[in-house]
Amino acid sequence: MQELFNKHISKNFSFVKQAKILIATSGGIDSVVLTHLCKNAGLTIALAHCNFKLRGNESDADEAFVKTLATDLNIPVYTTYFNTLKYKDEHKVSVQMAARELRYNWFASLIDEYNFDCVFTAHHADDNLETFLINLSRGTGIEGLMGIPSLYKNTVRPLLPFTREEIENFAVQHGIIWREDSSNEESKYLRNKLRLEVIPELKSVNTSFMDNFNKTIRFIQGTSQIVRNHLEELKQKLFVFEEDRIIINAERLKELSPRKDYLFGLFNEYGFREWNDVESLLFSSSGKQVFSETHRMLKNREEIIITPIKPIEIEDYYSLEKDAGLDVSSLRLVVYDVGLTGPFKNNLAYIDKDLLKYPLIVRKWKKGDYFYPLGMQNKKLLSKFFKDEKFSILDKENAWILCSGNEIVWVIDHRIDDRYKVTSKTKNILKIEHLK
Structure with a gap:
């Protein structure tokens, strides 16, 4: 198995030979064997162990075992503990999901603090089969049948080609000691039930079951890639971004x-x-x-x-003092005093400054708002203006208006009010620009 592991690393994960690797280590047979394989392969490794405080003294004994393993192999070790049940209750998740979130968040912090390049986890072929069956039982698309990815972001799973039986044989042959997790024998969890009752029956039906399963996973992954390529081409044709x-x-x-x-x-x-x-x-x-x-x-x-879906804005209106602009997350306006008007653009407004009453107000429109669109002598409801201009619901929701007192000066990016336009009598011109 060591030779096959070394070849697998060289062929599929050659980058880890120069990497600084953090191995997620529970003390169970899978992660302990992975640690020995990596050590024998000459990889630069450290161990990370989470004590979830779920099994009392047994959890503490696991932690002590991992520390001893690190000492025996002369490699660094990092340990931590969590109040998993408290996290579960606070975040309204299952115990398994709580442990997963706590574990991977901690791994991320270790990577940042100690400059690790990646995390190794000890998922193997039988874990892959369990995940496949769980997803199948719950109903899934092709993505759910692809199994556990061997590489996802900075998480590497180098044992996926190997079965639980191969891992156990390697451990026995090399006199490797590991810890048994008593909770793995409890069939109340779906994954354990599949591991203890269903999968042994499948293997007994066909001695080549695991080999055939691994081939099937590779076929599904290849088919999935073809589908993704096709959908990406279709998006380029259909989607306007x-x-x-x-x-x-x-x-x-x-x-x-x-x-x-x-x-x-x-x-x-x-x-x-x-x-x-x-x-x-x-x-x-x-x-x-x-x-x-x-x-x-x-x-x-x-x-x-x-x-x-955007976060709800805390403010739905803003004040503009004289000669001051506006710079908030949703809107940025700049103002200038100018001598002449320039070319017309939707994001520009030229206003007779002397007609304005400060502070100006920038706000979202509301039902009943009206203004006098540039070039018109009669007022028009904003709702009617939006309809005539063929605004979508999104356009209406995103519309901002600039007001002087109770009067609309500018429907920003669309039309100024005729009452505030620049005329031959205008002495001071204010240019307002919406920067996008």
Whole structure:
């Protein structure tokens, strides 16, 4: 196994030979064998052990074992402990998820503090099969059937080609001692139930089961890459990426077949999960919306518009003192005194300065707002102006207005009020620019 491990590292993870590696070490057989394999391969390693305080004295004994292992192998070791149950209750997650989040957050802090290049975890082929079966039982797309990735960001899993049996044989042959986790024998957890009851039966049916499973995973991963390439090409054809939104022609989405599968592939990364609702949106009237935790999908006439859900602004209006601009996260205005007007641009406004009452107010529009659009003698409701200008719901939500007292001076980026325009009688001109 050592020789196969060395070849696997050279072929697939050659960069780790010069890397500083942190090994996630529980004290169990998998991580202990991984530690010995890495040490024998001449890699630069250190151990990281988390005591989750879930098994009383047994957890403390695991920690002591890992420290002894590090001393025997003459390698650095880092240990920490967590109040896992408290974290679980505070964050409303399962014990397993709490332990995972605590573990990987701590690994990240060690990487930053001690300049490690990557983390090795001891996931192996049987773990991969368990994950495959768990995802299969819960319902999943092709991504959920690809198994555990061997490399994800700075996490490397070099034991994935090896089975639990191979790992155990290596440990026995080399007289390696490890700790047994008593909780691994409890079948109340789905993963343990699969490990203890289901997978042994599968292996008994076919002695080549694990080899065939590994081949299947490689086929699925290859197929997934083909699908990703196709979807990326399709996105380039269908998606129009603008600064704060993605625009797609709804009619072209309707033509896709099988439609729901394509919708999943195209929009899954934006957090959408209710595919019946997403499909129905294509055929709905303008203004209908579907939300994920991170994004909004809006039907606007014949378009689908996707935007990230932005944090709620604490302020919905701002004051501008005389000759002062505005620079906030959502809006940046600069003001100048000028002698002449310049070329017209949507993000520029030339105003008769002497007509203004300070402080000026910048705020979001509200129902009932009206102004006198440049070139018109009659007032117009902003809602009617937006409709005539074909504003989408998003455009309306993002619209800001500049006011002098109770009067609108400028619908920013769209139209100034005729009452504040520069005329032959204007003595002082104020130029206001919206910087994007």
